[in-house]
Amino acid sequence: xxxxxxxxxxxxxxxxxxxxxxxxxxxxxxxxxxxxxxxxxxxxxxxxxxxxxxxxxxxxxxxxxxxxxxxxxxxxxxxxxxxxxxxxxxxxxxxxxxxxxxxxxxxxxxxxxxxxxxxxxxxxxxxxxxxxxxxxxxxxxxxxxxxxxxxxxxxxxxxxxxxxxxxxxxxxxxxxxxxxxxxxxxxxxxxxxxxxxxxxxxxxxxxxxxxxxxxxxxxxxxxxxxxxxxxxxxxxxxxxxxxxxxxxxxxxxxxxxxxxxxxxxxxxxxxxxxxxxxxxxxxxxxxxxxxxxxxxxxxxxxxxxxxxxxxxxxxxxxxxxxxxxxxxxxxxxxxxxxxxxxxxxxxxxxxxxxxxxxxxx
Amino acid sequence: xxxxxxxxxxxxxxxxxxxxxxxxxxxxxxxxxxxxxxxxxxxxxxxxxxxxxxxxxxxxxxxxxxxxxxxxxxxxxxxxxxxxxxxxxxxxxxxxxxxxxxxxxxxxxxxxxxxxxxxxxxxxxxxxxxxxxxxxxxxxxxxxxxxxxxxxxxxxxxxxxxxxxxxxxxxxxxxxxxxxxxxxxxxxxxxxxxxxxxxxxxxxxxxxxxxxxxxxxxxxxxxxxxxxxxxxxxxxxxxxxxxxxxxxxxxxxxxxxxxxxxxxxxxxxxxxxxxxxxxxxxxxxxxxxxxxxxxxxxxxxxxxxxxxxxxxxxxxxxxxxxxxxxxxxxxxxxxxxxxxxxxxxxxxxxxxxx
Numbered sequence: 001x002x003x004x005x006x007x008x009x010x011x012x013x014x015x016x017x018x019x020x021x022x023x024x025x026x027x028x029x030x031x032x033x034x035x036x037x038x039x040x041x042x043x044x045x046x047x048x049x050x051x052x053x054x055x056x057x058x059x060x061x062x063x064x065x066x067x068x069x070x071x072x073x074x075x076x077x078x079x080x081x082x083x084x085x086x087x088x089x090x091x092x093x094x095x096x097x098x099x100x101x102x103x104x105x106x107x108x109x110x111x112x113x114x115x116x117x118x119x120x121x122x123x124x125x126x127x128x129x130x131x132x133x134x135x136x137x138x139x140x141x142x143x144x145x146x147x148x149x150x151x152x153x154x155x156x157x158x159x160x161x162x163x164x165x166x167x168x169x170x171x172x173x174x175x176x177x178x179x180x181x182x183x184x185x186x187x188x189x190x191x192x193x194x195x196x197x198x199x200x201x202x203x204x205x206x207x208x209x210x211x212x213x214x215x216x217x218x219x220x221x222x223x224x225x226x227x228x229x230x231x232x233x234x235x236x237x238x239x240x241x242x243x244x245x246x247x248x249x250x251x252x253x254x255x256x257x258x259x260x261x262x263x264x265x266x267x268x269x270x271x272x273x274x275x276x277x278x279x280x281x282x283x284x285x286x287x288x289x290x291x292x293x294x295x296x297x298x299x300x301x302x303x304x305x306x307x308x309x310x311x312x313x314x315x316x317x318x319x320x321x322x323x324x325x326x327x328x329x330x331x332x333x334x335x336x337x338x339x340x341x342x343x344x345x346x347x348x349x350x351x352x353x354x355x356x357x358x359x360x361x
Numbered sequence: 362x363x364x365x366x367x368x369x370x371x372x373x374x375x376x377x378x379x380x381x382x383x384x385x386x387x388x389x390x391x392x393x394x395x396x397x398x399x400x401x402x403x404x405x406x407x408x409x410x411x412x413x414x415x416x417x418x419x420x421x422x423x424x425x426x427x428x429x430x431x432x433x434x435x436x437x438x439x440x441x442x443x444x445x446x447x448x449x450x451x452x453x454x455x456x457x458x459x460x461x462x463x464x465x466x467x468x469x470x471x472x473x474x475x476x477x478x479x480x481x482x483x484x485x486x487x488x489x490x491x492x493x494x495x496x497x498x499x500x501x502x503x504x505x506x507x508x509x510x511x512x513x514x515x516x517x518x519x520x521x522x523x524x525x526x527x528x529x530x531x532x533x534x535x536x537x538x539x540x541x542x543x544x545x546x547x548x549x550x551x552x553x554x555x556x557x558x559x560x561x562x563x564x565x566x567x568x569x570x571x572x573x574x575x576x577x578x579x580x581x582x583x584x585x586x587x588x589x590x591x592x593x594x595x596x597x598x599x600x601x602x603x604x605x606x607x608x609x610x611x612x613x614x615x616x617x618x619x620x621x622x623x624x625x626x627x628x629x630x631x632x633x634x635x636x637x638x639x640x641x642x643x644x645x646x647x648x649x650x651x652x653x654x655x656x657x658x659x660x661x662x663x664x665x666x667x668x669x670x671x672x673x674x675x676x677x678x679x680x681x682x683x684x685x686x687x688x689x690x691x692x693x694x695x696x697x698x699x700x701x702x703x704x705x706x707x708x709x710x711x712x713x714x715x
Contacts, residue, residue: 057441058438058441058442061441062434062438065434068430069430169715173715177477178703179700179701180476180518181517181518185456269430273429274429275456276456279516280453281429283431315434318423318431318434318438321422321424322421322423322442323421323442325421327394327424328393328423328424329395
């Protein structure tokens with residue numbers, strides 16, 4: 001008979017192997033689903049996972065697009081992961097992303113149409129500050145009044161969305177486009193445009209920032225006292241207190257870092273690929289980044305891989321719809337499977353399946 | 362891995378040059394084709410287009426495409442895959458359509474309800490929904506018993522605002538006591554939000570629900586609550602057989618077919634088309650039996666008058682919400698004013714969102 005046995009320590013091997021296994025299982029289960037929809041599963045999987053990178057027709061365009069789509073996910077997820085490790089649950093990165101974008105765009109629109117090298121750096125600072133500020137609300141409410149940061153940060157997303165709508169309709173609306181919501185196109189304002197650093201590579205400042213953030217996070221988590229405190233607070237809160245970790249400070253630091261990075265991501269998006277403040281500017285990056293953080297095992301390098309993988313399923317999913325007429329919902333199910341299989345497989349990180357003989361209870 | 366790569370290269374090579382006279386037409390949709398409303402209306406037209414041309418046309422769709430970077434990417438990929446004509450079926454794709462059109466001058470872009478036209482390979486087309494709204498307003502004004510009409514609105518853009526104004530003016534004309542309550546969702550397709558909005562409006566006393574959002578949620582809620590509703594863009598009768606009074610049904614197919622034919626003939630050029638009842642681009646879903654025969658005749662008469670251009674839904678005197686004069690007695694609104702409308706007319710009590 002089959003028995004489950006809790007491992008003394010979570011298995012290191014399965015922690016690393018599970019994400020890869022989850023991808024394989026997703027391909028198999030997804031392939032079965034595509035076949036049931038009457039589509040060739042091999043073509044479908046190829047379109048989703050390989051064509052964006054290797055196809056002659058699409059790759060030269062979709063490879064840079066992969067960077068553009070994945071960079072904000074990675075930037076946000078890296079910040080979230082630090083908090084998650086310390087048991088600080090910031091679910092509201094989407095809101096911090098929106099406010100960061102609004103702060104950044106606000107600076108740009110205030111200077112419009114003046115030129116100036118200093119405008120873009122100011123926008124970067126403003127974006128990070130906006131996200132930081134929005135994250136400080138749950139941080140301070142938690143440390144002062146012991147409110148739950150999950151609820152507060154999540155609900156603040158809806159507040160941020162309303163502020164975004166108000167800005168797109170009012171203060172930031174493009175005065176030259178009567179009747180329609182949305183700000184000026186920042187891509188047409190040179191001093192504020194987060195343009196590609198090298199044409200047709202997809203490399204913009206947001207991608208650079210994402211990689212810098214990954215390196216910093218890696219160093220902090222492995223070499224710095226803060227990283228030690230974060231790990232300790234997450235794994236053994238009581239021991240952490242004895243080791244001199246101030247829980248309130250840690251909450252503020254974790255939410256602050258995550259907020260600032262999410263704000264940066266929003267600012268780079270609104271001044272580059274997004275282009276303008278629109279009511280529907282936020283397309284769920286802040287929430288998807290939570291999946292990226294966990295898929296990447298809260299490890300900065302893992303997050304890079306996870307960010308690219310999710311970006312790939314988005315871009316490949318569009319190709320699948322376009323070339324094979326897969327329904328959009330099937331692509332969403334496919335993405336959901338990935339997380340489902342990962343969570344299911346994580347069971348074996350903590351438990352061992354034992355086949356025992358002749359034992360009767 | 363190597364095998365897969367070879368397969369990828371092979372099929373890419375096989376897939377590219379189709380028959381020379383096959384026109385590839387791509388569609389990008391803001392919602393799912395299964396919204397039973399706006400996107401369903403465009404997809405209905407796509408299917409008719411496909412049937413009309415058979416093998417001479419190859420269509421492809423991508424659903425749920427957000428405005429901004431996603432739309433730009435999807436249209437670029439369509440253009441790269443050899444698509445000859447792209448239909449972008451939502452107003453907010455404007456900047457994205459223009460960005461991609463600039464890079465692919467050989468691809469013909471057809472932007473539904475669009476408002477930016479910076480390149481000569483972009484056609485804009487729209488329907489005069491305010492004509493249909495006039496009919497809905499007339500019916501609503503007569504059918505309501507609580508004198509309260511609930512209106513679920515998406516975005517404060519001219520197409521939606523002129524629809525609210527038109528509906529209000531025609532409800533008011535037959536029922537001076539009528540009152541409009543308006544809820545903005547800031548989205549086209551969010552069934553949960555639309556259902557909440559409908560419930561709130563009903564709680565506030567509305568017994569007729571109008572919507573300018575794409576899902577069937579409001580019609581279902583109205584059916585359950587025993588009040589009346591109008592569908593949006595498609596006939597939504599099956600989601601509320603008692604509640605559903607009628608709907609403005611979009612019929613894009615004749616226009617789509619004519620544009621693809623023009624492309625095939627080499628006569629396609631950028632246009633800006635705004636079509637209404639007269640061109641058959643909109644029509645009304647079958648009247649619900651609970652609408653009295655007399656009222657049905659009035660509604661039919663209104664449609665006939667608008668089609669024949671004997672009557673324009675925006676004929677003065679009409680004042681703005683703040684009481685200032687907009688149209689003088691007998692004056693008719695010009696298209697420019699309607700296409701940029703950003704104010705409510707006098708009598709609507711809701712605040713204009715900005």
